[in-house]
Amino acid sequence: MSDTSQKRSLFRRWFLIAAAVFGVAVLAAFTVPTSAHITSVSDTQKGITVNSFSAQLPTPTGPGSVSGAPNLPAGFADTFTSQYIDTGDVRLHAVIGGNGPALLLIHGWPETWYAWRLMMPTLAQDFTVIAVDQRGIGLSDKPTDGYDTGTLAKDMIGLMDALGYQKFAVAGHDTGFAIAYALAADFPDRIDRVALAEIPGPPMPSASPPVFVPGQVNNRLWHLAFNRVDNLPEQLIAGREDIFFGYEFAIQGGKLPDDLIKYYVSLVSNPDSLRGSLGWYRGLDATLAQNEARKAKPLTMPVLAIGGEISYGEHVADAMKPLAEDVQGVVIPGAGHWVAEQAPEALLAALTKFLAPYRTTVAA
DSSP: OOHHHHHHHHHHHHHHHHHTTTTOSOOOOOOOOOGGGEEEOSOGGGTOEEEHHHHTSOOOOSTTSTTTOSSOOTTHHHHEEEEEEEOSSOEEEEEEEESSSEEEEEOOTTOOGGGGTTTHHHHTTTSEEEEEOOTTSTTSOOOSSOOSHHHHHHHHHHHHHHHTOSSEEEEEETHHHHHHHHHHHHOTTTEEEEEEESSSSSOOOOSSOOOOOOHHHHHHHHHHHHTTSSSHHHHHHTTOHHHHHHHHHHHTSSOOOHHHHHHHHHHTOSHHHHHHHTHHHHTHHHHHHHHHHHTTSOBOSOEEEEEETTTTTTHHHHHHGGGBSSEEEEEETTOOSOHHHHSHHHHHHHHHHHHHHHHHHHHO
């Protein structure tokens, strides 16, 4: 084994141990609306339906929307529109378009729906793609609570109910991984299959967390504890968003273009968005307890566990095998943590293969 491989293997072993440090292994159902509540929006040519409350909401605008986001793939706005969706508890922003069975995409931190943009046009050829901003993120509402993954999963059910989808597939990255896992565990009858990318398993509790870990592990994990602290992070980050978030984008594995990082930073450079971006971490106490209960009943639907080669690699699949009965693992060559933006074609190929039975079954 080369020195580089030995160092990477050692890092990953320490990372899995250190993930427990901060209580992470990284790192009430809604009523289905009746058909009478479903009405078409103005762009019915895109086949998008929403409940009557959502149809009355304003059209999302600004840099977080389809109309204002920079550097979208050619023709993107011909297929996709930004919409506000009233879930009954929170108003979510989603970018929706395409034809076919429903595919829900849940981004990670500190990104938005925009993280999936490079893959969405191709996916839309076979699926109705719904790329959502999580509660607290992007153009979605930013309440002061409700950031445990149980509540965030209910947000997703409310979203899909409002759009009229009883059964759907879902893909989640990073914090979106944790939400997608909760969604599959809490609402298994709603999820046909689930793809989970780039954390080594959903957050789980630890009885005796170590404190001192190798520096390179601490560099990647420190934000998990920091982000959970009440109030202080906002005071330290405000006015220095480019430093804090720039560091996180760089340290988590793989290089993203400077203008892309600046775009994401701009979306969290206001008090409400900054606070909302930390909400997932501040919900971890409840999430950890929920996941302890969830692990007693392994997922039964197909699971695709995705790791970037220079990030969590095969450990994503290793972490999911005790938690699900049917796990397929894939490592994206050359990719770091930000797989959908660093290796969209390779990730698209993996997702397309995994989703093929779902597409075929629904089409039949």
